Amino acid sequence: MIYKPQQISILNDMKIVQVDSGYDFVAILTNNGHVFIASDVKSKWKTNNTFKLINPHYCRFKMIACGKHHLLMLERDGYVFDFGQITGNETSSYERMIQIANLKNIKLIVCGLNHSLSITNKGEIYSWFNTLYNKRDPSLVSFPNNCSARIKDIVAGSNHSLFLFENGQLWGCGSNYNGELGLGDKNNRNLTKIPIENVQQIACSKFQNFSLAYDGSSYYAWGKTKYYEWLTPRKLDYPHSSFASASALLCNSPITFGLCNVKDKLEGFVIFFVDHFFSTVTNSLI
Template structure:
């Protein structure tokens, strides 16, 4: 089962790419992922096409990687991915990776180092589940659900950390924990922790790591932004674009950049720069391609571009005319053909927090130097302060009242990932909800009497509830008497019966 599109797909944008394809197939496509594969040092565009039921390969090279017969008129179904819901797709110069809803990672390549045997190779094993992937030119980062970062691939310039040799067969633990986001450029890597700390490693010849020196960093180093009071230190997204520059989007809409700027990649005029603010604000999203020297941004109503376009070098951001409706359509205006940006692993975050007290409160969470209670789950620890937990939660107020001690340790039956997300929510006001933790979080919210968490879970379910997910959520809705869902369930049930009747009689 493929994933639904995150943007409106305009098939007409790809009419040159799909002109030889059976046109009856195209209306069923809900997601298009263009992949640039290097052959004889030249990029060639291939495609993964997703319908609601399956994933297909289209292009001579991608079919060769997967032992499929290439046919210009017919995309080839990837049977290995049948019944898998794909939540993220990313690619490097000679490989493509996908992340499934159940946290597994698959990789295909024509590079013999990856040992894929002309099919999708399962990277994760039974004990590892991941929530995000990021591909560099020749390396891969994997963010495990417990917040630990692993890496694979080429390591000649330290892009997977350490002095180890390149590792294509096994994952290398980078040693970074409590991470919420990862990003890769051509050869450089980034991670963002739950405490809003940004770490970078790899080559830094043009300052693309955001560090003061120009040397290769084989260990993750903390990126220190200038003392600018206007920066909201809560970062929203990093795009480590191309080989030599990086962009940082903050929650307040500010965009910062560093690294190579010969083609105007940073949107800073003619300057080569260390970390600097780009003269455009109130942005919601940014996109860059690893092989194009152009950047795109969206502010909620308009699209902007800068860098090396089909017209000329745009050294400063320019608002695009014509009202493009997606990043794919925006790319048509500045490049010779439409490009897509893979599928992004959507991490739904709910909640809010008082920004004045946020920095002081977050220091009380999982702090080795400041804790008096330790939660133990599967031999993993989460550290916190009883005093704060008592003030933030009635449940913990009762638990830690009186002379409670138990050696200042709490053992719980919930999974580490779910409990970590909940304790973090009590400190930061925000919680990340996904398909893997929703069942446990609903149970936890009910057990602990946490009305806010139950409200966030209900919002997640309501937004995700459709004919396909109804069998999964129906037991939860009934068990916990989520009355606000009944009306939507009735509507879906009615539509399902009508659809079934039409199939039966017509």
């Protein structure tokens, strides 16, 4: 077991721009558009307990997003590729990338536990499911006519999604079993406005049913926390410097990785913390 951050030497001299993880794998995006993944020996990703480059030399990506068992990659020309459980009638694959049909001019990709979303350059939102028994092609998400502001950000949780607009309004949809939509009850919803204003940033956990928002001065949380279920947004009493700090107060979930950014010494190194899976991976890499 590893109880402190460890440098992964195989990634030396690479500048890391994004890190994300699924249930039993971690994905890394470098500044030159390369994507690496690592998983344990029991995983279907078949990385032999080490990082492997998964994109061909002619493909360059600018964003990645991990679901429970799938990985999305946004190419620099706006096309989206899936690696793992894919959409439509294609056969699931953990050894090759497949371009998702009908998605183009995409500027943002997001993964929840088993669902994915994307935004086009025109602000159009598409969503689709990625489960072993429920694979659907992307479909356009429509908002009520009175919601004319442009989308600023999207985040996806275990079974719900949040949509932040440039005017500070926050909307949500999906599962509300633990109050993760912040509407005062546990009823599932289609797109509904969440009662919190002037929101600047949002976050939610893929593996925990809670949501977070920041209005520029205070952090708010709702859903299932270690203090019970909060069915409406609750302002956090203690000052926090980030969503990571706020979530550490609310749940007992272990941190699995971090991106070190110490100038001249560790810039670009990926570091891991102990948990149920990545202690095995790091032991084989360092």
